[in-house]
Amino acid sequence: MIENISIYELLTVSTILFFIGLYGFLTRKNLIAMMMAIELLLNAAVINFVVINKYLFPDMLQGVYFSIFIIAVAAAETALAISIIINLYRLKTSVAITETETMKY
Amino acid sequence: MNISNFLVMRHEIILLVLILFMLVLEVFTTTKNKKKLINVAIGLFLIHTIIGFFPQETASLFGGSFKTYGLVHFFKNVLNFGVLIILLQSADWLRDKVAAYNKIPEFFILLFSSLLGMYFMISSGDFLMFYIGLELSTLPLIALIAYNSHDQRATEAGIKMILSAALASAISLFGISMLYATGGSLYFESIATSLHESNLAIFGMVLFFAGIGFKISLAPFHFWTADVYEGAPTQITSYLSVISKGAAVFILMIILFTVLPVLNETWKIVVYIVAIATMFTGNLFALRQQNMKRFLAYSSIAQAGFMLMGIINADELGISTVVFFVLIYIFSNLGAFGVVQAIINQTGKENMEDYKGLYRTNPMLSLVLLLALFSLAGIPPIAGFFGKFFLYTAAAQKGYFILVFIAVVNVTISLYYYLLPVRAMFLETSENPIPYFKSKNMMRAGLLLTVVGVLILGLYSPLYGYIVELSKNIINPDLLTYLAK
Numbered sequence: 001m002i003e004n005i006s007i008y009e010l011l012t013v014s015t016i017l018f019f020i021g022l023y024g025f026l027t028r029k030n031l032i033a034m035m036m037a038i039e040l041l042l043n044a045a046v047i048n049f050v051v052i053n054k055y056l057f058p059d060m061l062q063g064v065y066f067s068i069f070i071i072a073v074a075a076a077e078t079a080l081a082i083s084i085i086i087n088l089y090r091l092k093t094s095v096a097i098t099e100t101e102t103m104k105y
Numbered sequence: 106m107n108i109s110n111f112l113v114m115r116h117e118i119i120l121l122v123l124i125l126f127m128l129v130l131e132v133f134t135t136t137k138n139k140k141k142l143i144n145v146a147i148g149l150f151l152i153h154t155i156i157g158f159f160p161q162e163t164a165s166l167f168g169g170s171f172k173t174y175g176l177v178h179f180f181k182n183v184l185n186f187g188v189l190i191i192l193l194q195s196a197d198w199l200r201d202k203v204a205a206y207n208k209i210p211e212f213f214i215l216l217f218s219s220l221l222g223m224y225f226m227i228s229s230g231d232f233l234m235f236y237i238g239l240e241l242s243t244l245p246l247i248a249l250i251a252y253n254s255h256d257q258r259a260t261e262a263g264i265k266m267i268l269s270a271a272l273a274s275a276i277s278l279f280g281i282s283m284l285y286a287t288g289g290s291l292y293f294e295s296i297a298t299s300l301h302e303s304n305l306a307i308f309g310m311v312l313f314f315a316g317i318g319f320k321i322s323l324a325p326f327h328f329w330t331a332d333v334y335e336g337a338p339t340q341i342t343s344y345l346s347v348i349s350k351g352a353a354v355f356i357l358m359i360i361l362f363t364v365l366p367v368l369n370e371t372w373k374i375v376v377y378i379v380a381i382a383t384m385f386t387g388n389l390f391a392l393r394q395q396n397m398k399r400f401l402a403y404s405s406i407a408q409a410g411f412m413l414m415g416i417i418n419a420d421e422l423g424i425s426t427v428v429f430f431v432l433i434y435i436f437s438n439l440g441a442f443g444v445v446q447a448i449i450n451q452t453g454k455e456n457m458e459d460y461k462g463l464y465r466t467n468p469m470l471s472l473v474l475l476l477a478l479f480s481l482a483g484i485p486p487i488a489g490f491f492g493k494f495f496l497y498t499a500a501a502q503k504g505y506f507i508l509v510f511i512a513v514v515n516v517t518i519s520l521y522y523y524l525l526p527v528r529a530m531f532l533e534t535s536e537n538p539i540p541y542f543k544s545k546n547m548m549r550a551g552l553l554l555t556v557v558g559v560l561i562l563g564l565y566s567p568l569y570g571y572i573v574e575l576s577k578n579i580i581n582p583d584l585l586t587y588l589a590k
Contacts, residue, residue, distance in 0.1 A: 038271045069237060103262070
């Protein structure tokens with residue numbers, strides 16, 4: 001817990017972070033930038049878990065444990081995404097989202 | 106704690122041993138002998154499937170994180186059976202096409218890891234286990250989608266899948282954090298009793314629903330489906346459309362029924378709207394598809410809409426009908442995908458036009474496809490009809506007659522497009538039809554199993570009685586009376 005800061009401020013931060021991530025995901029044209037936006041979304045969830053655990057249910061550590069798992073899984077997810085993006089770069093020498101438009105409708 | 110307690114996780118332990126065994130085998134086999142691994146892996150998985158049928162008592166592990174009971178056990182066996190059929194159907198493809206790139210063992214390791222994730226997901230007892238199971242089932246699957254790394258379409262499908270999967274899991278996590286805030290715990294049992302209807306809880310439920318709705322490809326979250334199904338190797342497409350979707354529907358149903366019964370007035374509205382939207386999008390987009398894989402992708406979206414009709418029942422009848430429908434759906438969809446992939450392996454053709462005159466050259470294959478499509482459409486003597494019929498009764502029992510009416514309208518639309526390939530195969534002729542070819546034994550066995558399943562499942566009523574028996578007492582009766590107060 002942080003003194004003089006209530007749960008409302010912290011949850012506001014995480015919600016703003018979440019929507020920045022969502023906006024970034026929908027507007028970026030570069031695949032790497034989209035992955036960065038996904039990281040923002042996941043971090044918003046992590047902050048939520050830790051804050052809710054610390055402020056509302058401090059007697060058990062469920063939220064904190066959950067956040068550690070989220071960070072680990074997010075790393076695996078990013079590794080897989082980067083490997084596929086590198087494969088696309090090998091085939092097309094570009095990481096723009098416009099390269100992934102051969103299948104439509 | 107006695108070590109034998111862990112035998113509760115029999116399915117998971119055996120599959121994990123299988124994965125590790127494949128890893129070791131891959132190190133110690135020379136490149137020349139890698140083809141032999143296909144038979145070894147299929148044989149071992151067959152043994153795993155058979156062992157899975159031994160009975161299992163209700164039990165839980167890790168303080169309630171991992172639960173297993175009759176229905177979960179049965180559903181794991183259903184998934185095993187589906188994967189076995191997929192393995193049989195993909196043996197030829199691995200032997201003829203993949204062997205040149207020297208990555209046969211990876212196929213099995215990744216596929217089994219994904220199945221392991223589904224086991225953990227459907228027997229989860231808290232949101233942490235659920236999340237880990239979901240990710241463990243999704244990530245290896247994405248690697249499999251981008252498996253043909255030299256193929257640009259497969260890479261594109263992989264990118265689309267991982268971006269949407271990551272977005273969906275992030276959104277669903279945000280929702281889970283809100284359910285945690287209102288429920289005070291991550292365990293399903295404690296959330297069920299301590300959750301109260303509030304705006305935060307409803308928002309959390311909606312976000313959670315969106316995340317898992319992506320996996321089932323429900324209507325507003327279905328945009329990845331057709332592209333990924335088209336780009337992925339056909340074997341993986343069939344895995345995506347039956348196993349992955351079936352497991353996700355099952356856990357969505359269990360969570361909605363047992364964890365969030367407090368919000369049932371709200372989630373019924375959500376399920377109602379999404380079901381209608383899903384049925385219409387799936388059916389209307391399927392009308393204009395020429396590519397068989399895209400066509401089956403939209404058909405599988407429409408089928409997911411039908412599954413939601415059982416979920417809206419929110420009772421034991423709902424559980425049994427959905428499980429029965431998923432079981433039939435696995436057989437009929439695997440039959441359709443099996444024929445499509447047999448033809449793709451042999452000739453590389455995947456458009457509906459290429460199927461013209463197929464009955465004259467390959468009568469058996471076209472009959473299998475005919476049965477599978479009739480079952481998907483729900484034509485009476487075949488299993489698919491009974492699956493749909495029970496879903497209608499489940500929705501009608503709770504008075505959702507308008508929903509049933511809309512579903513019937515959708516079945517009529519779907520009949521039209523399911524008959525398009527049938528017309529192409531049986532009635533039309535073509536200058537250069539697909540020439541006659543003989544499938545290998547494994548592929549034949551895989552197709553035969555689906556045909557037997559489609560023909561027998563609907564008529565063999567004790568099976569449905571068995572599922573009904575299993576679905577009793579899953580919804581805690583004490584909880585319902587507690588909520589009624």
